[in-house]
Amino acid sequence: MRACEIFQAHATPPAQDLPHPQTTIRAGISGFPSPAEDYVGRTLDLNERLVKRPSATFFMTVTGDSMEGFGIQDGDTLVVDRSVNAKPGHILVALVDGEVIVKRYEILGKRPYLCSGNERYAPIPVTDLDCQVWGVVRSVIHEYPV
Amino acid sequence: MSHPMIGLVDCNNFYVSCERVFQPRLEGVPVGVMSNNDGCVIARSSELKTLGVEMGTPAFQLQQWVNQGRIHLLSSNYELYGDMSARVREVLEEFSAGVEPYSIDEMFVRFDGFDAATTLALSRTLYRNVRQFTGIPVCVGVAPTRTLAKLANRAAKKLPEYAGVCVLHGESDETRRLLECTPLGNVWGVGRRLVERLALQGIETAWDLRCADPKTIRRRFSVTLERTARELQGTPCIDMNDTDEPRQRIMTSRSFGRLTGEMSELQEAIRQHAQRGAEKLREQASHARAVLVFLKTNRHRQDLAQYSPSIVAELTEPTDDSRPIVAAAQQALAEIYRPGYRFMKAGVMLLDLVDANREQLSLLDTPDSAADRERSERLMSTLDELNQKMGRGTVRLGVRRHDAAWQLRCAHRTPRWTTQWEELLSAKA
Numbered sequence: 001m002r003a004c005e006i007f008q009a010h011a012t013p014p015a016q017d018l019p020h021p022q023t024t025i026r027a028g029i030s031g032f033p034s035p036a037e038d039y040v041g042r043t044l045d046l047n048e049r050l051v052k053r054p055s056a057t058f059f060m061t062v063t064g065d066s067m068e069g070f071g072i073q074d075g076d077t078l079v080v081d082r083s084v085n086a087k088p089g090h091i092l093v094a095l096v097d098g099e100v101i102v103k104r105y106e107i108l109g110k111r112p113y114l115c116s117g118n119e120r121y122a123p124i125p126v127t128d129l130d131c132q133v134w135g136v137v138r139s140v141i142h143e144y145p146v
Numbered sequence: 147m148s149h150p151m152i153g154l155v156d157c158n159n160f161y162v163s164c165e166r167v168f169q170p171r172l173e174g175v176p177v178g179v180m181s182n183n184d185g186c187v188i189a190r191s192s193e194l195k196t197l198g199v200e201m202g203t204p205a206f207q208l209q210q211w212v213n214q215g216r217i218h219l220l221s222s223n224y225e226l227y228g229d230m231s232a233r234v235r236e237v238l239e240e241f242s243a244g245v246e247p248y249s250i251d252e253m254f255v256r257f258d259g260f261d262a263a264t265t266l267a268l269s270r271t272l273y274r275n276v277r278q279f280t281g282i283p284v285c286v287g288v289a290p291t292r293t294l295a296k297l298a299n300r301a302a303k304k305l306p307e308y309a310g311v312c313v314l315h316g317e318s319d320e321t322r323r324l325l326e327c328t329p330l331g332n333v334w335g336v337g338r339r340l341v342e343r344l345a346l347q348g349i350e351t352a353w354d355l356r357c358a359d360p361k362t363i364r365r366r367f368s369v370t371l372e373r374t375a376r377e378l379q380g381t382p383c384i385d386m387n388d389t390d391e392p393r394q395r396i397m398t399s400r401s402f403g404r405l406t407g408e409m410s411e412l413q414e415a416i417r418q419h420a421q422r423g424a425e426k427l428r429e430q431a432s433h434a435r436a437v438l439v440f441l442k443t444n445r446h447r448q449d450l451a452q453y454s455p456s457i458v459a460e461l462t463e464p465t466d467d468s469r470p471i472v473a474a475a476q477q478a479l480a481e482i483y484r485p486g487y488r489f490m491k492a493g494v495m496l497l498d499l500v501d502a503n504r505e506q507l508s509l510l511d512t513p514d515s516a517a518d519r520e521r522s523e524r525l526m527s528t529l530d531e532l533n534q535k536m537g538r539g540t541v542r543l544g545v546r547r548h549d550a551a552w553q554l555r556c557a558h559r560t561p562r563w564t565t566q567w568e569e570l571l572s573a574k575a
Binding site: 053054055056058059060061062063064065066067068072074077078082083093095098099100101102103116132134 | 170171233234236237240275278279280281563564567570571572573574575
């Protein structure tokens with residue numbers, strides 16, 4: 001029998017440690033701190049910073065330009081947290097008429113709207129639509145070509 | 147009063163639900179998930195069940211409905227299901243230190259030391275949170291024993307008044323009413339043959355068995371059934387290691403004598419579990435389609451780093467052969483193993499079981515073991531005999547098709563939305 005095919009399932013994402021100097025060290029004035037001291041004990045983990053609740057956090061890719069005004073560009077990666085309850089002002093991933101969209105949730109004149117960050121797109125009144133919140137966007141990752 | 151209670155959280159139509167989280171258009175329509183290798187239905191949405199499609203139906207029989215757009219068939223995406231299962235478990239672990247996966251879509255959760263009202267409130271929160279955080283709808287059944295929790299879960303699923311959450315206490319009118327209308331066949335661990343024998347004794351419902359004298363039950367039937375009777379009375383006497391529901395999945399797991407981070411020890415444990423699992427498969431004449439491997443650190447040792455991963459590996463074809471099963475389990479272990487953690491427990495689950503005799507033709511694909519060869523040979527000679535007697539071409543080999551239809555089936559696997567950067571869901575801005 002042939003060997004089986006392995007699919008990688010939710011391996012807890014490996015922590016990416018970054019060296020970080022301890023804040024107690026005053027650099028410059030009182031001479032050189034020991035290089036060893038610099039890196040004692042403390043590292044930073046981007047997962048810890050961006051992913052507050054791993055079980056409820058999903059990544060998505062942005063397509064389209066309607067959210068550029070909010071700093072969300074085509075091709076960016078969204079960090080979406082389903083455990084957050086949506087409030088006005090949040091940027092949401094929502095299901096509207098079977099489509100997955102990203103918009104800002106706002107109340108305009110006491111009515112809920114899904115708003116774009118681009119003048120070319122008018123606010124969409126939520127009440128007229130089959131609309132469901134999928135999750136709340138906690139952060140956006142924009143990678144530059146380097 | 148605060149007796150220990152045990153909850154069973156069961157994901158509704160798990161594979162289909164995983165797909166629906168990322169494909170809203172599949173909501174409310176009949177959806178089936180197929181095995182990739184033999185093209186049989188291995189999971190159904192409730193709408194597909196309503197259409198009368200049974201588990202194991204070959205995809206080609208449904209092709210017409212697919213063409214007409216009446217139903218959707220997807221290839222299985224085990225990587226996604228494994229990840230979503232781990233997420234559900236993680237949500238449950240926020241509530242309890244005692245979470246035991248019972249299969250890929252069912253988990254036992256211990257609730258200790260809460261009064262009745264708190265237990266109910268907690269169960270409802272758990273029901274809501276799993277749904278909200280992961281997108282997977284679940285039912286929650288809570289009771290003093292696993293057997294009762296299983297029944298409570300069934301009630302939560304089937305009876306609308308429970309709205310997905312049912313908490314049963316050992317001595318209550320509610321429990322009595324439920325047991326009275328539960329036929330024995332729906333009681334955990336009571337097989338069809340046993341149902342017939344019990345009926346001869348006038349024991350037909352779960353309540354009848356509960357009221358029977360356990361010692362008599364043991365004498366006339368078995369220790370296992372005696373335990374079931376006691377569990378129905380509210381006395382816990384089944385623990386995780388002897389709770390097999392062999393028709394659906396097989397689990398073999400054990401805690402290590404002491405915490406270990408040694409890869410060689412883990413490999414040995416996983417090898418043993420996989421081998422034992424394969425033996426159980428052969429005992430009951432089943433084949434497995436996928437293997438789940440999990441590791442657990444000790445939650446009660448918060449001084450140590452915690453890491454309790456799980457992963458699903460799909461087998462190349464449904465099999466009861468120990469070798470591919472052990473190999474798959476070892477590869478899976480290598481995927482999830484990280485040094486620096488001390489594990490308390492390791493286990494192997496065999497998933498998506500199918501009757502071995504339902505797909506014996508696939509043996510022809512694997513003429514490399516002595517037993518297979520022997521069986522293949524016998525099959526071949528019968529086949530030749532038939533063709534000689536009845537005319538050439540009467541019986542032909544059902545070799546797996548590598549034609550367009552087969553390719554198409556594989557192509558229906560959805561993206562691995564949660565585990566591959568290249569396959570993320572896109573949100574329209």
